[in-house]
Amino acid sequence: MNRFLNSGGEMPEEKRGGDRKREKYEAKRLSVEWFIECFQGQESHYCRSKSINRIYLASGLTIRKMWRMYNTARDEDLRVKQSFFRHVFNTKYSIGFGNPRTDVCSTCIELLERIKTEKDASKKNVLMVEKTIHRLKYKAFYAILQEENEILQTITFDCQKNQPMPKVPDQSAYYSRQINFYHFAILVGNSKAKLDKSNIHSYYWDETSHCKGSNEIISAVYDFLKNFEFGDKIKILRIVSDGCAGQNKNTGMIAMLGKWLYTEAPTNIKEIELIFPVVGHSFIPPDRLFAKIEKILKTKEVITSPSEYAAVLEQNGMCKDLASIPVFDWKKSYESIIKPTTSWHFQFMKTKRFFITRTKTENILVQGEETYRNEIREKKTITKKNKKITMISPQVIQPNRVYIKQAKIQDVDRLLKKRLEMGGEIWKN
Template structure:
């Protein structure tokens, strides 16, 4: 204790004597402890602490699931679509005594503030194998068969987890690309009820994404190829040519030794001889010499969630806000917001299928089961050819490497011809359906609208074909069926 002058102490701190006496009194009454501040602050939390803990304990009982898009940084969990906050609040109050029941606002505040939980949308495009095995396990009474189904489900689960672990892998010596096709977009897209019963033209979008599933999506690593059904079809030649164009215009750093290509197992577009042939030709003839190997990976059926799906989700979110889309350029503008766009009609589309028929063996003659394989490895030989190795499992490399070309044939002999754009003539019946739809939505003078020039050109192109084939016919397609019959237009189209 240090004695001080009372008057100097009070004057220096500009306080009165009674305040000092009060502080000293509370200090001695508390046993020498500093008194707590009782002015302001939160006086309610302590009173509702029991309810708060009870609500948290109730919410944490629910076992949420992670999103299936492999985003490791995302900590959000999802509860079944049949639940919502209001239903959970009612379930909580039904389980608690009166002293622990809470209002909906109290429950909602804790749910939103303390947890990153969402509710799933109804499941779509679910793996058929998973569903069938779950139903067998649920309904099977025979313990032996039930155990067998549980074992198959576990093996299936381990397979697709192995695929996702490969998709997430990042390595400086490897460049990973993934690609996929978005669902077809309608041209024109109009809210008319008649559109549900009318055929429309399709707008195609094929996306290639550089990087693993952990890579951030931006315009630099997302490449969007677009076209419509009047320019090219949506088959293997178009997809393979787009990937080939991407590889030709991509730079590979000297440290990169392997190109990893990941896509879904669609046999018509990706998992076919043409894709392997193209990758082999590119690897031997055009790839930098420091790129030693190409690895082509396909997912387990039903679990093909790859980075392009995230791009498509963003695009479809934007398109939902557009009620009317009349011309392809409107779709292209949306694609430009999310990546680098390339018009497929401006690049050479090659006929790969025709080029390899006389050079590559049929897959039934290959040295491994083609359709069962999930990974393919391509490496160079010393004789202008490539070795191909196929693996059924994701974590083993046990099969032999052999060439798949026919006798006395080499991969360098493949020289595909160019497929000219605008080589597809729409069917007359589809053109008629589209013109009727445009007439209902925009009126009989729809042809003079600048935004509908795309459809007018298709109509004129079809008429030009008729003029070349059958000589003198009317200049425009009339909207009146009697007018068509009068000039013999129906007979012309039937001949086509």
């Protein structure tokens, strides 16, 4: 009673029982945590921004493999059992292997789960109707992708997931920073077209030469359009890609297509259709090409230069190094000419189909539709007052001006020194 009064009225701490072994294994636990945190999470092809909730490691790793790597790298007094390592891995971290399945349609998953758990018959019918409507939407998109017509030219494009350089069978590569190799592919033809060298146009670069943003993607599409030979009967150019706002679905792409249509397109092309899929149902022809390329890359244990990746691309199509073509600053060039999307005559982000046509006054008309079958919206200009689409004149972005962090350069150099006698000199320029 006297101790209770002297403590200021606070209850005494319970000292019986509890975890008496925690302090004994504290050094091992901290060592395991430090080891796990050394691994570099791979960025998902679909998640452009880094997630603070979950990290994804290379698909070739497993908890068992990481445990073996840990015990190999540690002294006897810090080695642990697999169960101890697994417990720390599962309770302390939220880590997965491979890329997150963010390309799976969340609407399909949500409706399916709600239908399973709903007990009210009338509500269940409403959910089933909603799921049917959703299915009809993405089927309508794939029907458009399959369409063939002598007056229609279809092209599709997409970015492959980033490839690491150097790629080496060294366990230290799992927790080292690496240079990213980028591949952007344009395929000529609808979804029924064969994967042939003649209809595959690849643009490649790495993060030492250019960034991977809207300017690079738009410039590659612009280069393709300027050099592609359209048939005399073609009146409609249909462009299909996924709806990534940072690369494909943005004002810069619309502005570039409008400028090209008015100033450089063949006169027989009267209209451009820009089409985006239902979220989660974005399988388009470039994905078939990427699967074919990645199958080849899996057979190559060591890749230490961009030219080795480029050689694989050249087996499948016609290739261009992005550093060899002019990359323009489209974003800066259209800001003073094109209205912000909040001032457009339709909701930009909800739109699935854009229609672009010429006017007689050095301008373009744009129509936006939220569905794949109806065309009910009106066409209007998107330029600011007293501005014309022909006024867009982007400046060239010089290659090899990208700053690479010194820590990444050191990691790459260390990996190459283990594999090459040159000591990574190729990366130091």
